[in-house]
Amino acid sequence: MEKRLKIMVADNGEEFGKVIDKAFAGYGMDVSLCEKDGKKLLEQIKNENPDVVLADVFMPNLDILGVLQSIKASDNPKKPMVMAMSGFDNSRLEKETLNAGASFYFLKPFDVDTLAKRIIQLSNWQNETEPVVLKNNVLTDNDLQLMVTEIIHQIGVPAHIKGYNYLREAIILSVKDNEMINAV
DSSP states (O other), X not given: OOOOEEEEEEOSOHHHHHHHHHHHHTTTEEEEEEOSOHHHHHHHHXXXXXXXXXXXXSOSSSOHHHHHHXXXXXXXXXXXXXXXXXXXXXXXXXXXXXXXXXXEEEESSOOHHHHHHHHHHHHHHHOTTSOOOOSSOOOOHXXXXXXXXXXXXXXXXXXXXXXXXXXXXXXXXXXXXXXXXGGO
């Protein structure tokens, strides 16, 4: 029996929930909806124990930073991967959210298929013993760039240091052309 990812989406838009549910079903994911409220989200996370939580940065009662801190402080050994979404393009907010423990930061509006692929890629990194296959098994340039960026972030290289873009571009070029590794 195939393991299905359990995704919890904290959003008040019923239409958004239906679109996510329909799109994610094709990727082998089960979606549960939660009210866009930080405290209610934490309660539902305790009850349902999802693999991935997709939540807005700004929520009543507790924002995403508070949710991330509570999850980190919880005694549950299986902590969900949290992905943040926001309609505001603010690099400081994005940096704070990622530093607090979010695995990814999406800007609204976004393509739900891209969202599903990011969830699969990132959850695959967390659970390497249970690989999940991409829908079309195609890695685009954008996918590669996002994957390299996430790995660099995971190993602790801050994006603001000199040479960060050089390092990222060198890795991408090396992945595309194995001979480039000798030039790096």
